[in-house]
Amino acid sequence: DGIETASGDGRSLYSGTVPLETTRSGTSYQLKDATRGGTYTGDAQNKTDLCILGICLSRAPATLYSDADNRWGSGANADRASAAVDAQYGTDQTWDYYKQVHNRNGIAGDGKGSYNRVHYGNKYNNAFWDDSCFCMTYGDGDGTTFGPLVALDVAGHEMTHGVTSKTAALTYSGESGGLNEATSDIFGTLVEFHADNASDPGDWRIGEKLVKPGFGKAALRFMDRPSKDGSSPDCWSSSVGNLDVHYSSGIANHFAYLLAEGTGTKVFGGVEHTGTTCDGTTLAGIGKEKLGKIWYRALTVYMTSSTKYAGARTATLSAAKDLYGAGSAEYAAVTATWSAVSVN
Numbered sequence: 001d002g003i004e005t006a007s008g009d010g011r012s013l014y015s016g017t018v019p020l021e022t023t024r025s026g027t028s029y030q031l032k033d034a035t036r037g038g039t040y041t042g043d044a045q046n047k048t049d050l051c052i053l054g055i056c057l058s059r060a061p062a063t064l065y066s067d068a069d070n071r072w073g074s075g076a077n078a079d080r081a082s083a084a085v086d087a088q089y090g091t092d093q094t095w096d097y098y099k100q101v102h103n104r105n106g107i108a109g110d111g112k113g114s115y116n117r118v119h120y121g122n123k124y125n126n127a128f129w130d131d132s133c134f135c136m137t138y139g140d141g142d143g144t145t146f147g148p149l150v151a152l153d154v155a156g157h158e159m160t161h162g163v164t165s166k167t168a169a170l171t172y173s174g175e176s177g178g179l180n181e182a183t184s185d186i187f188g189t190l191v192e193f194h195a196d197n198a199s200d201p202g203d204w205r206i207g208e209k210l211v212k213p214g215f216g217k218a219a220l221r222f223m224d225r226p227s228k229d230g231s232s233p234d235c236w237s238s239s240v241g242n243l244d245v246h247y248s249s250g251i252a253n254h255f256a257y258l259l260a261e262g263t264g265t266k267v268f269g270g271v272e273h274t275g276t277t278c279d280g281t282t283l284a285g286i287g288k289e290k291l292g293k294i295w296y297r298a299l300t301v302y303m304t305s306s307t308k309y310a311g312a313r314t315a316t317l318s319a320a321k322d323l324y325g326a327g328s329a330e331y332a333a334v335t336a337t338w339s340a341v342s343v344n
C-alpha cells in the first residue's frame with residue numbers, strides 16, 4: 001500500500017549508529033526524510049558533473065538509496081550505504097540545528113529539503129555545495145590524505161553554503177569569500193556541538209574525522225588558531241583579500257572561537273585548544289550559543305554580497321545591539337574580540 005514515514009537507523013562511518021527518518025514505499029524503504037522537507041541521499045555512482053562556467057552539460061546521478069529492512073549500512077551493499085548514512089545524518093542534524101536554534105525552516109527557510117550525492121567521482125578529495133542543483137556532493141577521498149568527506153562538520157559546512165546563498169549571498173572571492181567560508185565553518189562547528197554525538201564530539205576543528213595520516217595535520221582547519229593549517233592568518237591585514245577564501249576565513253574563524261571561548265586553553269573532543277589574541281588582551285568568551293545568535297542575525301539581516309571584514313564587524317555589532325543592547329556585556333565582547341583579531 002501507500003507511502004509513509006518510518007523510523008530506521010544507520011551505521012555511519014564517523015558518528016556511530018544514528019536514527020534516520022525514512023520513507024516506506026511498498027515493501028522497501030528509501031533514504032528520504034519527509035519530516036525534514038523530503039531531504040534525501042543518492043549515489044553518484046562514481047560519476048562526475050561536466051560543468052563549464054556554471055552550465056552543466058551532464059551531471060552525476062543521485063540514485064536514491066533504498067533498503068529492505070530500514071537498517072542502513074548493514075547487510076548487502078553496506079559499504080556503499082554507510083557514507084550515505086553519514087551524509088543523511090549530517091543534513092538531518094544541520095536541518096535540526098537551524099530549526100531548533102534559529103527557527104529557520106530549511107536552507108531557504110521555506111520548509112523545502114535538498115539532497116546529498118555520495119560516492120562522487122573516483123577518490124575525489126572534496127565536498128561541495130552547488131547552487132544550480134541546490135544540493136551537496138561528497139567524494140570518497142583518496143584513502144591516504146582523506147577518507148570519505150561526509151563528516152558532520154563538513155555536511156554542516158556545505159549545507160550552510162546554501163543558507164548563505166539564500167541570505168547575505170556573500171560573493172565567493174576576496175574578503176567576502178573569506179566571510180562566506182567562515183560562516184560555513186562557524187555553523188558547521190555549531191551543528192557538530194548541537195548534535196552532541198558521542199562518536200564525533202564537538203570541537204573547533206574542521207574535518208578532524210576524515211583526515212588520514214598522509215595529510216600530516218589533525219584537521220583541515222583550526223578555529224582556535226587558524227595558522228595551525230600552515231596557510232591561514234590569525235589576524236587581519238590589508239592583504240587578506242588576496243588569499244584563497246579557505247584561508248582568509250581564518251580571521252573570522254578566530255573571531256568566532258575567541259568570542260565563544262575566550263583566551264586560554266580548553267579541551268574539546270579530547271584535544272587542547274588555545275585562544276590567543278593579536279593585541280595581547282585576555283577575553284572571557286560569551287559562549288557558543290550567543291556566538292550563533294549574533295552571527296546568524298548578522299548574516300541574515302545585516303551582511304550583503306559585498307561585506308568585507310570591516311562590514312562584518314559592524315554587522316555583528318548591530319546584531320549584538322538588537323539581541324542584547326548597546327550597553328550589554330555581549331556588545332562589548334564583540335567589540336573587544338574584533339580588535340583582538342586586528343579588525344578595528
Ligand code: ASN
Binds near residue numbers: 126127128157181
Ligand atoms: N569543500 C569546499 C568548500 O565547501 C569546496 C570549495 O572549494 N568550494 O568550500
Ligand code: ZN
Binds near residue numbers: 157181184
Ligand atoms: Zn566551503
Ligand code: CA
Binds near residue numbers: 189
Ligand atoms: Ca569538528
